[in-house]
Amino acid sequence: MDSVAITGAAFTMVGESFPVTLDPNQTLASQLQSDPTAAGAVTGQLAIITNSLNVSTAKAAPTATGTSVGHESI
Numbered sequence: 001m002d003s004v005a006i007t008g009a010a011f012t013m014v015g016e017s018f019p020v021t022l023d024p025n026q027t028l029a030s031q032l033q034s035d036p037t038a039a040g041a042v043t044g045q046l047a048i049i050t051n052s053l054n055v056s057t058a059k060a061a062p063t064a065t066g067t068s069v070g071h072e073s074i
Helices: none
Strands: 003-007 011-014 031-034 040-043 045-049 058-060 063-066
Touching: 003 011
Parallel strands: none
Antiparallel strands: 003 045, 011 031, 040 063, 045 058
16 A cells, blocks of 8 residues: 545544555554544545555545533633
């Protein structure tokens, strides 16, 4: 995998650096972190970009839900 492109301000990759070389049948587990800035649903797009002759770009559509947090004055 050459790179990952993420759209949606609420999403970031955690702990990965690219490019990554995988052998046939090898897998890679990655973490996608969500940090919504407001209550409600957020969506994004994750594209895994590769220069492999046998694989095209893979895409996923992550979603998350932000919740309101009450603050208390002390």
